Amino acid sequence: MANEVLKVEHLDKYYQKKHVLHDINFTISKGEVITLLGPSGSGKSTLIRCLNGLEDFRNGEITFEGKKVIPNEKNWQQLRQKIGMVFQSYDLFPNLTVLENILLGPTKVQKRNVDEVKQEVDKLLQKVDLLDYKDAYPRQLSGGQKQRIAIIRALALHPEFMLFDEVTASLDPEMVRGVLNIIQDLADEDNMTMIIVTHEMNFAQQIADRVLFLKDGNILEDTSGKEFFKNPKTDQAQEFLQSMNF
Amino acid sequence: MAHSGINVLFEGTNLTRLLLGMWTTFKIAAVAIIIGLIIGIILGILRTFHNPILRFVLRIYLEFFRIVPTVVLLFLFYYILPRQMNLHMPGTQVAMLVFSLWVAAEMSDIVRGALISVPIHQKESGLAIGLNKFQLYRYVLVPQAVQLELPATINLITRVIKTTSLLMLISVMDVVNIGQQIVEANNQKYPTGVFWIYGLIFLLYFLIDYPLSWWAGRLEKKRLEQTNGE
Ligand SMILES: Nc1ncnc2c1ncn2[C@@H]1O[C@H](COP(=O)(O)OP(=O)(O)OP(=O)(O)O)[C@@H](O)[C@H]1O
Numbered sequence: 001m002a003n004e005v006l007k008v009e010h011l012d013k014y015y016q017k018k019h020v021l022h023d024i025n026f027t028i029s030k031g032e033v034i035t036l037l038g039p040s041g042s043g044k045s046t047l048i049r050c051l052n053g054l055e056d057f058r059n060g061e062i063t064f065e066g067k068k069v070i071p072n073e074k075n076w077q078q079l080r081q082k083i084g085m086v087f088q089s090y091d092l093f094p095n096l097t098v099l100e101n102i103l104l105g106p107t108k109v110q111k112r113n114v115d116e117v118k119q120e121v122d123k124l125l126q127k128v129d130l131l132d133y134k135d136a137y138p139r140q141l142s143g144g145q146k147q148r149i150a151i152i153r154a155l156a157l158h159p160e161f162m163l164f165d166e167v168t169a170s171l172d173p174e175m176v177r178g179v180l181n182i183i184q185d186l187a188d189e190d191n192m193t194m195i196i197v198t199h200e201m202n203f204a205q206q207i208a209d210r211v212l213f214l215k216d217g218n219i220l221e222d223t224s225g226k227e228f229f230k231n232p233k234t235d236q237a238q239e240f241l242q243s244m245n246f
Numbered sequence: 247m248a249h250s251g252i253n254v255l256f257e258g259t260n261l262t263r264l265l266l267g268m269w270t271t272f273k274i275a276a277v278a279i280i281i282g283l284i285i286g287i288i289l290g291i292l293r294t295f296h297n298p299i300l301r302f303v304l305r306i307y308l309e310f311f312r313i314v315p316t317v318v319l320l321f322l323f324y325y326i327l328p329r330q331m332n333l334h335m336p337g338t339q340v341a342m343l344v345f346s347l348w349v350a351a352e353m354s355d356i357v358r359g360a361l362i363s364v365p366i367h368q369k370e371s372g373l374a375i376g377l378n379k380f381q382l383y384r385y386v387l388v389p390q391a392v393q394l395e396l397p398a399t400i401n402l403i404t405r406v407i408k409t410t411s412l413l414m415l416i417s418v419m420d421v422v423n424i425g426q427q428i429v430e431a432n433n434q435k436y437p438t439g440v441f442w443i444y445g446l447i448f449l450l451y452f453l454i455d456y457p458l459s460w461w462a463g464r465l466e467k468k469r470l471e472q473t474n475g476e
């Protein structure tokens with residue numbers, strides 16, 4: 001496939017003796033949005049952390065934009081500029097202002113021109129209504145604001161591909177929408193390739209081109225979003241959707 | 247009583263000599279603190295790396311300077327090592343050397359402790375935006391560690407200043423040594439002089455150390471307030 005962004009083949013992950021991911025295989029094409037669903041402990045976080053080198057894996061291969069990834073720190077460091085990731089915990093750097101947080105990657109890692117990046121960041125901040133907080137420190141922001149900044153920090157690197165790990169899970173309910181809207185816009189306006197772990201089922205259904213359903217480290221279903229929510233094939237997936245009141 | 251004890255301070259050049267002694271003390275402490283902190287920060291960072299040999303060697307270094315009493319270290323470097331290695335250093339320089347090495351050892355532990363208590367998420371989100379190891383330490387981990395460790399560092403500094411009172415043992419003309427000489431020379435004329443001399447020394451040490459320890463306390467309090475507010 002010409003516009004394949006990422007291909008995972010036969011990936012196995014162990015924590016010491018514990019086998020947490022079993023023979024994972026899937027591909028994601030340009031512009032595609034995958035939601036990765038599954039019960040707690042099924043290995044969702046572990047899987048997406050493998051995709052940007054935060055976890056090492058035992059067997060298997062990852063191919064990014066047609067090139068096989070040789071998993072060493074140096075290669076991952078290069079790739080992480082193209083593979084953005086946002087986590088559940090708000091992890092802006094508390095010692096830096098909002099603007100400094102966002103500029104760090106583009107200016108220090110990518111060595112881009114500071115003024116140019118600043119202009120671009122202003123636009124991004126404007127879009128999510130946070131331009132006034134440019135010089136604030138993270139502790140002065142609400143959870144939802146922090147999470148929006150974390151997304152912008154990742155986007156400022158111009159990634160080809162974004163990973164989201166339950167980015168709304170620790171937010172107060174009224175903050176959730178704002179963060180999800182940004183992700184939705186990324187899909188609609190920027191045609192961003194994404195893998196999203198979420199327990200917001202409505203959102204998942206709305207945004208997913210495809211669903212990967214993970215249970216005990218196995219991909220039990222790899223199907224279109226429509227299909228998964230209408231006709232889940234496996235009992236485990238049906239059970240899961242029921243448990244989410246869906 | 248013909249002579250009030252306090253006059254011992256103003257007899258001849260006594261006061262100037264005491265203040266000069268304090269200056270020597272201060273100089274040694276300052277040099278040791280600056281050099282020690284710089285080396286200590288570097289060693290502390292190295293101690294968070296996963297290289298087992300490096301960690302082991304640095305650990306031994308820390309334990310050595312922590313377990314061996316400072317007096318023994320001073321003797322060792324002033325009397326014993328020079329004789330073995332045939333190199334002579336004046337007491338002031340020995341003091342600066344010993345104190346620097348000691349501060350570096352203690353500081354390495356403080357820095358290491360602070361670095362490993364920066365939450366793992368911070369490290370991961372640094373990596374996730376493509377920072378390399380050096381950039382991660384430079385922009386994320388070290389600045390946060392410094393904030394965590396500042397009170398402990400200031401406390402270390404006050405301990406260094408206090409411990410300089412041992413310097414007379416290797417014949418450094420520090421404030422305590424000079425004070426002792428003045429007391430002995432004036433014992434006949436001012437029997438109560440000892441109280442005034444040591445009283446002044448106490449005051450000088452207090453004036454340097456108290457603001458530092460007050461500052462450390464305040465920072466600690468502020469940090470607690472801030473983390474509670476998170
Ligand atoms: N650092 C670790 N060391 C050992 N085991 C781990 C570690 N991290 C995760 N695990 C285990 O690996 C399995 C998968 O965990 P993972 O966090 O990937 O699940 P998850 O699907 O993201 O769950 P949740 O929905 O609760 O976030 C679990 O059994 C978990 O206990």
Ligand SMILES: [Mg+2]
Binds near residue numbers: 045046166
């Ligand atoms: Mg998880």
